[in-house]
Amino acid sequence: MSVDNSGLPDGWSQRPAVARIDDCLTGGFNNFPADRQLASRLVQEAPWFPDMVRDNRRYRNRVVTVLAREFGIRQYLDLGCGLPSLWSKKLQRHDPPLTYESAASVHADARVVYVDNDPVVYAHARTTLDVNSSTAAVFADIRQIGELLDDPAVRALDIRQPTGVLLNGVLHWASDESAHIVTAELREWLADGSAISVTHATTDMAPETMRALVGHYAEAGIDYRPRTLEQISELLAPWEILAPGIVPTAQWRPEDGTTPGENPGAYAALATPTRSGP
Ligand SMILES: C[S@@+](CC[C@H](N)C(=O)[O-])C[C@H]1O[C@@H](n2cnc3c(N)ncnc32)[C@H](O)[C@@H]1O
Incomplete structure (x- = not known):
């Protein structure tokens, strides 16, 4: 891939990118x-699509709070962190909160x-997300999960301690093969x-619409691979999935007090590693 003199890939702003689509x-x-x-x-295809993105960001706050409160986890690796949610002047934090804020x-x-x-x-992660000596951003x-885990910023986590x-x-x-290797x-x-937290797009609830969305992404050169509950379960097969599944x-x-939304696009799960041998 060639880069322009800003260091970004040629034509980067002319091609849609998944993080910027969520942002939009x-x-x-x-x-x-x-x-x-x-x-x-x-x-146009899926009027609920923005709700799916919002639900995903709200879920991040819920799951990180659970991991911190109930599991006592103090260190986190946010893979595919995306662009920051909007800053709320009223709350004096991002809304929904960023992983570090939660x-x-x-x-x-x-x-x-x-x-x-x-x-x-x-670039945003280095500025908006990496805010103090307790945060870091990695490109x-x-x-390439092996290389990723070998990055100095990741190695600076205490691997003997639990990580979320x-x-x-x-x-x-990611392809089936890559997704299996990562987990x-x-x-x-x-x-x-x-523990790992996974949210994953699915074809289960609105199969026709999801197929159309896959087609729109494909036209833009982006491989989108929503999976069935069975396929997602297979990805997490060696893990213990925690309640509610x-x-x-x-x-x-x-x-408490909120009524779950109706977007039919994605599943969430929290899982802990099970060990195969002594
Ligand atoms: C849909 S956004 C999700 C952002 C955030 N995790 C959230 O839940 O709101 C997906 C993010 O994953 C990133 N991403 C996609 N494939 C990736 C890969 N192979 N390695 C690292 N990041 C990836 C994208 O650049 C994007 O920022």
């Missing part, structure tokens, strides 16, 4: 006409390493007491 769907400003055009086709609200000494393979996301691809790994909205951009290598790498994202431990 949630009212952000870090997107370009190519992103907005594809986002608008996606919404984790540090429970443990002030929480650490987070943000990872993404999109150079524009990485890496989950499909977020694989939210990222495995459905298998993480299982070997993680200390006992760790693999469920539609909004229904994963909804906050």
Whole structure:
């Protein structure tokens, strides 16, 4: 891939990118006409698509809070972290909160390493997400999970301690083989007491619409691979899936007093590594 003199790949802003599409769907400003055009086709096909992105971001806050409070986890690896959600002047934090904001609200000494393979996301991660000595941003691809785990910023985590790994909205951009390798290598790498969070697009609930969305992404040169519950379960087969299981994202431990939304696009699950031998 050639790069221009900014260090970004040639024509980067003319091609839609998944992180910028999410940004556009949630009212952000870090997107370009190519992103907005594809986002608008996606919404025409699936009017619930922006809800799916919002549900995914809200889920991140719920799951990180659970990991911090109930599992006592103080360090996080956010794989495919995406662009930051919008800053709320009223709340004086991002809304929904960023991974570090959720984790540090429970443990002030929480650490987070943000990872993404999109150079524009990485630029934002270095500025907006990497805010103090407890955070770091890494430009890496989950499909090269060995190299990623060997990055100095990741190695700076204390691997003897439990880690919370977020694989939210990222495995459905990877082939079956890559996705299996990622979950298998993480299982070997993680200390006992760790957990992975997965959100994953699915064809189960709205198969025709999902197939059309896959087609729109494909026209833009992006491989989108929503999977069935059975396929997602296979990806997580050697893991112990915690209650409430693999469920539609909004229904994963909804906050008290909230009614889960209806978007039919994705599942969420929290899983801990099981060990195969002594
Ligand atoms: C749909 S966004 C999800 C963002 C965030 N995790 C969330 O749940 O809101 C997917 C992100 O994963 C990143 N991504 C996709 N494939 C990746 C890969 N192979 N390695 C690292 N990041 C990847 C994209 O650049 C994008 O920022």
